[in-house]
Amino acid sequence: MQKNKKIIFNVNKEKNFSEWFSEIVKKAELADLRYNVKGFVVFQPWSVLAMEKMYKYLEDVLQRKKHKPYFFPTVIPEKNFELEAAHVKGFTPQVFWVTYGGDKKLTEKLALRPTSETAFYQMFSYWVRSYKDLPFKTYQRANVFRYETKATRPFLRSREFHWIEAHCVHDSLESAEKQVKEDMETTKEVLHDIFGLPFIFFERPSWDKFPGALRTFAADALNPDGRVIQQPSTHILQQDFAKAFNIKFKDKDGKEKYVFLTCYGPAISRIFASVIIVHGDNKGLKFPWKIAPLQVIIIPATYDNEIIKKTMEIKKLLIKEGLSVEIDFDKEKRFGEKFYFWEMKGVPLRIEVGKKELSEKMLTIYRRDLDKKKKIKEKELLSYIKRFSKEYDENLIKKADNLFKERIIDVKSKKEIEKAVMLGKIARCDFCSLDKEGEKCAEFIEKKIGAEVRGRRVDRKEEPKGKCIICNKKAKEVVYIARSY
Ligand SMILES: [Zn+2]
Numbered sequence: 089m090q091k092n093k094k095i096i097f098n099v100n101k102e103k104n105f106s107e108w109f110s111e112i113v114k115k116a117e118l119a120d121l122r123y124n125v126k127g128f129v130v131f132q133p134w135s136v137l138a139m140e141k142m143y144k145y146l147e148d149v150l151q152r153k154k155h156k157p158y159f160f161p162t163v164i165p166e167k168n169f170e171l172e173a174a175h176v177k178g179f180t181p182q183v184f185w186v187t188y189g190g191d192k193k194l195t196e197k198l199a200l201r202p203t204s205e206t207a208f209y210q211m212f213s214y215w216v217r218s219y220k221d222l223p224f225k226t227y228q229r230a231n232v233f234r235y236e237t238k239a240t241r242p243f244l245r246s247r248e249f250h251w252i253e254a255h256c257v258h259d260s261l262e263s264a265e266k267q268v269k270e271d272m273e274t275t276k277e278v279l280h281d282i283f284g285l286p287f288i289f290f291e292r293p294s295w296d297k298f299p300g301a302l303r304t305f306a307a308d309a310l311n312p313d314g315r316v317i318q319q320p321s322t323h324i325l326q327q328d329f330a331k332a333f334n335i336k337f338k339d340k341d342g343k344e345k346y347v348f349l350t351c352y353g354p355a356i357s358r359i360f361a362s363v364i365i366v367h368g369d370n371k372g373l374k375f376p377w378k379i380a381p382l383q384v385i386i387i388p389a390t391y392d393n394e395i396i397k398k399t400m401e402i403k404k405l406l407i408k409e410g411l412s413v414e415i416d417f418d419k420e421k422r423f424g425e426k427f428y429f430w431e432m433k434g435v436p437l438r439i440e441v442g443k444k445e446l447s448e449k450m451l452t453i454y455r456r457d458l459d460k461k462k463k464i465k466e467k468e469l470l471s472y473i474k475r476f477s478k479e480y481d482e483n484l485i486k487k488a489d490n491l492f493k494e495r496i497i498d499v500k501s502k503k504e505i506e507k508a509v510m511l512g513k514i515a516r517c518d519f520c521s522l523d524k525e526g527e528k529c530a531e532f533i534e535k536k537i538g539a540e541v542r543g544r545r546v547d548r549k550e551e552p553k554g555k556c557i558i559c560n561k562k563a564k565e566v567v568y569i570a571r572s573y
């Protein structure tokens with residue numbers, strides 16, 4: 089059997105991460121980069137199937153937490169953008185504009201939404217009337233467009249991406265604060281507990297906030313090359329937005345007041361990138377059970393009637409259980425070749441059926457998490473899968489969590505930051521301030537070390553003990569420093 093095996097994918101992920109990523113996108117047919125508009129790619133079925141499942145998990149949680157779904161127009165008039173100064177300054181360089189309708193020049197430019205605050209807020213001003221309407225919680229799944237000038241990479245950074253944006257209206261700052269907490273919990277509940285992605289939520293420094301935000305909280309995940317990648321972020325916006333869009337409500341005391349606004353943006357295509365990157369190995373992809381485009385692949389050893397019949401019987405049984413399952417009938421490929429192919433595609437479980445299995449009433453099982461084969465009794469298949477699916481996800485999460493924890497190290501000098509970052513670590517240290525006065529120190533780190541101050545950790549309080557590692561003033565914060573995408 090061994091000589092039938094043809095290696096389909098073999099790139100060392102730790103050593104050549106960039107090559108690994110490009111290769112797996114191509115080999116597993118995740119995205120086709122040949123589309124003829126720069127920065128735009130075609131997402132292929134293997135990605136879309138997983139992303140659809142990812143959307144579903146996120147939307148289910150949002151709806152359970154009382155967010156209502158909307159579909160907003162893709163275009164936003166220029167005047168909406170111009171209402172809030174910080175927002176327009178932050179986003180204008182990235183906007184694609186529609187200027188013609190047919191051969192007529194439009195009287196007003198229309199933006200292809202880079203994000204939809206200014207679309208939602210326009211309508212919130214009609215919809216919100218009383219404190220009884222609040223909190224008013226919405227979301228939409230949408231694609232957004234940003235004219236990225238940095239190098240684009242499929243899923244990680246492209247000029248069109250797929251996401252969910254949740255926009256909420258509140259009667260007080262406390263309610264807004266409660267909302268961002270909830271958003272962070274949602275992120276953990278879905279991204280960590282279901283997709284298996286480790287991350288840390290940071291409150292971003294004042295110089296690195298969302299344009300127009302009062303406070304920005306963002307989750308950073310980590311790639312094997314040591315660069316962090318920003319995953320969902322959630323923001324409390326400055327009240328300028330409510331004022332600019334005239335979103336007011338009548339409070340319990342009968343007075344008209346401006347609302348508080350929050351927004352939360354989990355980008356599915358980028359989260360998908362992290363799923364590929366965090367779980368994949370030198371053999372290829374490894375999908376978490378619940379979002380695998382295909383959970384079980386059945387491979388017949390030969391095409392004898394009896395064997396074919398058995399594989400169909402198993403497929404039917406598993407489909408009845410709500411699993412996604414296929415049989416590989418491809419006669420062009422050899423038995424061993426199929427193993428490598430589906431391992432590369434990241435299918436969690438493989439079932440092999442041959443003559444021997446038939447006569448013994450057994451099945452050969454391969455599990456992608458342990459890269460191991462074993463035999464089980466055919467009649468125990470369902471109970472095995474039930475146990476396996478849980479164990480499989482736990483293994484993936486544990487592995488990812490451990491790798492992530494190992495990457496954080498304490499540093500005590502500029503030299504140590506430099507060394508840590510070079511080794512692909514996240515450096516933790518005392519730092520003067522995340523307000524304006526700390527910006528110079530952050531600039532120094534960015535220019536001299538090529539890394540960024542990501543912010544203060546949200547999930548636990550960390551007290552600084554000494555002085556700022558850069559300027560030597562008394563430290564008010566413990567911050568995390570890393571290279572980023
Ligand atoms: Zn400093």
